[in-house]
Amino acid sequence: MEILFKDEVIVRIDNIYKEDKWIHGTFTAYEGYYKYKQFLDAVVCESGFNENEFDKELLNEHNWFIKTEKSLEKIWVPAIYYEDGDVSLKYRVD
Numbered sequence: 001m002e003i004l005f006k007d008e009v010i011v012r013i014d015n016i017y018k019e020d021k022w023i024h025g026t027f028t029a030y031e032g033y034y035k036y037k038q039f040l041d042a043v044v045c046e047s048g049f050n051e052n053e054f055d056k057e058l059l060n061e062h063n064w065f066i067k068t069e070k071s072l073e074k075i076w077v078p079a080i081y082y083e084d085g086d087v088s089l090k091y092r093v094d
Contacts, residue, residue, distance in 0.1 A: 001013040001016060001025070001066060001067065001068055002066070002067045003027075003064070003065070003066055003067075003075070003078055003080075003087070003089070004064070004065040004066070004067055004072075005032075005036060005058075005063055005064060006057075006063050008032045009030055009032065009067065010029070010030055010032045010033040010036060011027040011028060011029050011030060011033055011080065011087065012027065012028045012030065013025040013026070013027050013066075013087055014026050014027070014028065021090050021091070022088055022089070022090055023066075023088070023089050023090070023091075024086065024087065024088045025086070025087055026085050026086060026087070027080060027085060027086070027087040029082075036058065037082065039054050039055075039058045040078070040080045040082070041082060042054070043077055043078075043079060043080075044079050044080065044081055058077075059077070061074075061075075061076050061077060061092055062074070064076065064077055064078065064092075066089065066091070073091055074091065074092040074093075074094065075089045075090060075091055075092050076089065076090050076092050
């Protein structure tokens, strides 16, 4: 499984497990991930973040996808915990 921002693959997800509507796993960052790291770190920051500091394209949930062997699925902006190597995400239904 891989997470994409628009058409760019940014992380691979391994050790996948599901909990209610959430999918969790560990991740391996691809080179493209580091362009978005500041934003993704802010998303999971416990003290919150100022949306005005980031490009609207990053905040637009229609730009985030998960790629499986069989399909490309819509997701909400993923929660990627870089220091822990963990990732959590939810499928988006429009």
